[in-house]
Amino acid sequence: MSDLTAEPSSTGVEPLREVLIVCRAFGLAGDRKWPPNVNPQGYQQGGSGGTRGRERVPWVTQTCPGLSGGAVGGVRRPASCVVVEWLVTIPPMTQRTLRGEAAIVGVADAASPTGELELTGRALEVAMIREALDDAGLTIADVDGLCVGGPSPAGLAEYLGIHPRFLDGTMVGGSSYEIHLEHAAAAIAAGLCEVVVSVYASTPRSDRKRPGSGRRPQMSGPNPMADWELPYGNALMGSYALSASRHMARYGTTPEQLAQIAVSTREWACMNPRARYRDPITVDDVLSSPMQASPLHLLDCCLVTDGAGAMVVTSAERARDLAKEPAYLLGAGTATDHQMISQMPDLATTPGTVSGPAAFAMAGVGPSDVDVLMGYDSFTITALLHLEDLGFCGKGEGGPFAMEGNLGPGGSLPMNTNGGGLSYTHPGQYGMFLLVEAVRQLRGECGDRQVADASIAVAHGSGGVLSVMATSVLGTEATL
Template sequence: MTPTPRPPGSYRPSTASGRRKVAVVGAALADCGRVDGTTAYALHAQAARRAVADSGLDREVIDGFASAGLGTLAPVEVAEYLGLRPVWVDSTSVGGSTWEVMAAHAADAIAAGHANAVLLVYGSTARADIKAGRRTGDLSFGARGPLQYEVPYGHTLVAKYAMAARRHMHQYGTTLEQLASVAVQARANAAANPEAMFRDPVTVDDVLSGPMIADPFTKLHCCVRSDGGAAVLLAAEEYVRDCRTAPVWILGTGEHVSHTTMSEWADFTVSPAAVSGRLAFRRAGLRPDEMDLAEIYDAFTYMTLVTLEDLGFCAKGEGGAFVEKGRLTLRGDLPVNTDGGGLSAQHPGMRGLFLLVEAVRQLRGEAGEGRQVRRPDGGLPRLAVASGTGGWFCSAGTVVLGRG
């Protein structure tokens, strides 16, 4: 039986800290990949309906809403489209890490009693817009404010990531082959995912011999361009018993912003995940080496490598060696981007929410035959980390999740 919706703040927590525990109780994707003949609003709605249905809760329980990237008054316009009238909202917009940051804000709000259940949702027709010739902006990100001093030099988003990768190669000896192996392993994981856009295997040579996009990145070093949507529903602990599926608890979160202009970035080899990850693990009372899997934002291969370093899975400068020899595959020591990631599965504009959906599916044991991660003893994974990156390493949000 679905619990009767309560006014936010009406529940008295049983925990000694006076804060409620918070869980992801619903997670789902909208149609992804090549999706023509629809709108971003429709993808928001599809993902939202599926996530709420996944939870088993009544939509009337939802009193919080978070969204970014669509609408004149985001998230008001999208909430109206979905028929929601929330008492708590968040429209934080910090690029691809937005939804990890939103999840942290939502979890804090629920824990404090300001909301009972918060829906996070995203949808984009990024691929279809390009195909149809609809203008969606450029990747130089404007010429006003501080960015105006870089735009004349032609720094696009991909060029900024490429510059950072080159610095890591120069400083630590990281090789093109090591970066390419990230793309190879992402494609290997995608091969087991029927929802992935690209599933055919690739080799290191395939990556290295592809057309150059921004030195040192060839085409396969870069994420795919897709359509799609995703949603997760977070709820307070007292709603968990009425949910259809097992809860995945939010154990710790962290967020950090770094820079927008490249001249203000102190070290091209350190991402803001170095701070957000440290905060998230500390607040969870856990260590990186206790994680069973990691979902990491991977618009480019270098993002995966440097984020693994900064989250503490290996020492600074050792990321190249760490990602070699199949370590990131579904049967590797640390499965990373188990759906194929942005490099092979889907990347509809911003991918942060997809990291959370995939982590939840894996922890629930719902990833499907051939893709489900297992612990060395054969059991289901218990702990996962999802870490999003926004802009050109401008922001990071990290969430540690646990089952049981």
């Protein structure tokens, strides 16, 4: 942000979020076209004036998605939806872009209708890596980059007996794997490495039976959540429920509309033999399931299951010689605007409003081009927010959009075709499964649940409590 200056027009509100959106969408557009050729959030650009380096660039007019009043982190925000004009000065743009530079060439995932897996820990990670490498037609000797969430990518490398020259331990929750993909593609494009493996394994369900379970690692460093949230008895579900409460209050979203997301997702799960739950459900079933944290019922919440997965990423050039059709990374974006829910600038608007448009701008496509959406569904409200914040429908229209049946089999926007975190599997950090299913859809490997002629798929991960959003736009060879 330091190399970007913005002057407010006469509206007199603070520019923070608007400038951030402009900065990300612009900075990641990756070419000298401005405005970008897509406009997925309905942001309006127009007028003229301003400079970018030595070039003249247009004024940028942004309609920001409804921001609530009040101050978070000491920054006062506009009290309602506003149209703001800023004169934006951007440094000279780079010609470089990640579009089409790298591809996912191997995938694997493990889940079971029992919710439990036999393997755990490193053994499960290695099983996933072997399977993903087999899928790609590569061996462990080809791997020179390793991503695993947490402090020990070197520990996994040691266990595998490899000496990678690229490591990424990013662990920001469920979106970590979309971020691994983004980082791997950037590293490959920069020549740091050639074949990157990202892996995830978690067995919270079977861990309950293992000795020593129940002990949680102590948090280190400052923990404001302990000071300002835990005394009030908040928990994970409560955080998402607060978001749903705000969304309902502002937009009139109903419990029935949220429930429809669980119903549509279950329709997909019915076609996945490995899904935890495969019996159809109705809106009434969701609404009559036990209330957890109002307005969220049990069937609004994701599963707790064992699960694991891995992906292999390499350069587009090398990808073309491998076993399966590559799934090219067309666009990627990451954004965060809080860690704990009580610091979320607007409980009904996620940083997907930044990561999504950035990824679409890089890809040169928009929401209407997407054949399959894999949208992180820790709760029904989570998926609803993605629909709006990535521009698949207008802000506040996610409820009616779901109710129209757009998301299930035969709908206009097939979403979470594996059955999602709501019905397939959810071991805690679910983002790997979004990518695995997106790749399989693009390859045409999904059997009964295959979306016909899928050529563009989006995997949109959510980490923390709607805290870290990461969007990956993937496409077949034909979309390059």
